[in-house]
Amino acid sequence: MTGYAKIVKVSGMSKKTVQHEGQVMEKLPVLPWSRPPRPFVKWAGGKSQLLKRLERHFPKNFWTYYEPFLGGGAVFFHLVERHPRFNVVLSDINKELITAYRVVKERVEDLVRKLGNYKAKYKLAPEKYYYEVRSQEPSGDVEKVARLIFLNKTCYNGLYRVNKEGKFNVPFGRYKNPKICDKENLRRVSQALRWSNAKLLAVDYQEATKIAREGDFIYFDPPYQPVSSTANFTSYTRSGFSIEDQEQLGRWFQELDKRGCQILLSNSDTREVLDIYDGYYIERVQALRAISCKGNRRKGHTELVISNFKS
Numbered sequence: 001m002t003g004y005a006k007i008v009k010v011s012g013m014s015k016k017t018v019q020h021e022g023q024v025m026e027k028l029p030v031l032p033w034s035r036p037p038r039p040f041v042k043w044a045g046g047k048s049q050l051l052k053r054l055e056r057h058f059p060k061n062f063w064t065y066y067e068p069f070l071g072g073g074a075v076f077f078h079l080v081e082r083h084p085r086f087n088v089v090l091s092d093i094n095k096e097l098i099t100a101y102r103v104v105k106e107r108v109e110d111l112v113r114k115l116g117n118y119k120a121k122y123k124l125a126p127e128k129y130y131y132e133v134r135s136q137e138p139s140g141d142v143e144k145v146a147r148l149i150f151l152n153k154t155c156y157n158g159l160y161r162v163n164k165e166g167k168f169n170v171p172f173g174r175y176k177n178p179k180i181c182d183k184e185n186l187r188r189v190s191q192a193l194r195w196s197n198a199k200l201l202a203v204d205y206q207e208a209t210k211i212a213r214e215g216d217f218i219y220f221d222p223p224y225q226p227v228s229s230t231a232n233f234t235s236y237t238r239s240g241f242s243i244e245d246q247e248q249l250g251r252w253f254q255e256l257d258k259r260g261c262q263i264l265l266s267n268s269d270t271r272e273v274l275d276i277y278d279g280y281y282i283e284r285v286q287a288l289r290a291i292s293c294k295g296n297r298r299k300g301h302t303e304l305v306i307s308n309f310k311s
């Protein structure tokens with residue numbers, strides 16, 4: 001099986017190349033991983049739960065794929081499993097997160113070594129070591145990323161969130177055997193990022209998609225509009241994401257729609273979101289979200305999947 005369904009002979013192609021969506025590329029004898037890569041950080045608003053619902057809306061063909069609210073990147077990993085090679089632009093406003101993707105892409109073996117050290121020290125005195133690492137402010141990129149992954153795997157609730165001052169202040173989480181150094185997955189992620197030649201940008205969503213054009217596929221997963229005044233899912237970064245930001249995103253959605261981009265967006269099921277995307281295809285889907293710190297107390301609720309094309 002090759003990574004591509006159709007192999008077309010065109011001039012300029014050798015036996016080792018295939019044509020894929022108009023481009024001549026190196027032929028892949030088999031999909032390059034035996035097990036697919038998975039998100040390497042657990043992120044607030046992660047989309048793993050919604051993938052089956054989202055998948056039905058993915059376009060059949062596209063040129064470049066943009067994921068400008070990347071977080072844990074669940075949709076990218078889902079796509080790359082099926083198409084190991086396509087043009088990809090992955091971005092998020094969170095610089096630490098994008099540095100993490102860059103380090104995994106380019107320096108995965110250094111990172112694995114560093115995480116191996118963390119794992120060994122954590123085993124000796126988990127709580128004490130957790131707070132020691134939390135208080136550190138390393139300067140090198142590999143060290144910064146190892147710290148981020150370590151804290152993500154060992155903190156309370158397993159989510160990397162910074163406070164208003166940009167500090168990570170989540171307390172220690174009690175886990176029996178946290179997967180601090182999942183080297184096989186990190187290597188697969190690294191391979192996926194390199195095979196797809198992913199462009200990684202720490203920029204605002206508008207900047208990231210400003211050159212998107214007809215035929216490109218964009219998946220927007222912004223911080224959700226809170227469903228009630230008490231729900232606060234907006235504090236992903238120092239700045240948060242206000243209702244004015246949601247409206248601005250809605251206007252940008254319209255602009256990209258006019259260019260002929262294929263756009264998919266998820267958000268909470270609220271009056272405000274329904275108004276912003278009035279006139280587009282809107283599906284209400286059932287989703288699960290952990291609403292309390294106890295993983296078993298999950299409550300079903302609905303979310304919106306919005307697109308500008310019929311699937």
Ligand SMILES: C[S@@+](CC[C@H](N)C(=O)[O-])C[C@H]1O[C@@H](n2cnc3c(N)ncnc32)[C@H](O)[C@@H]1O
Nearest residue numbers: 043045046047069071072073074093204205221
């Ligand atoms: C709902 S999360 C994305 C979750 C992701 N789809 C996943 O599966 O983990 C929203 C992301 O948007 C990012 N973000 C917030 N404001 C942004 C902006 N103006 N431009 C780009 N990214 C932004 C946050 O840093 C956060 O990672």
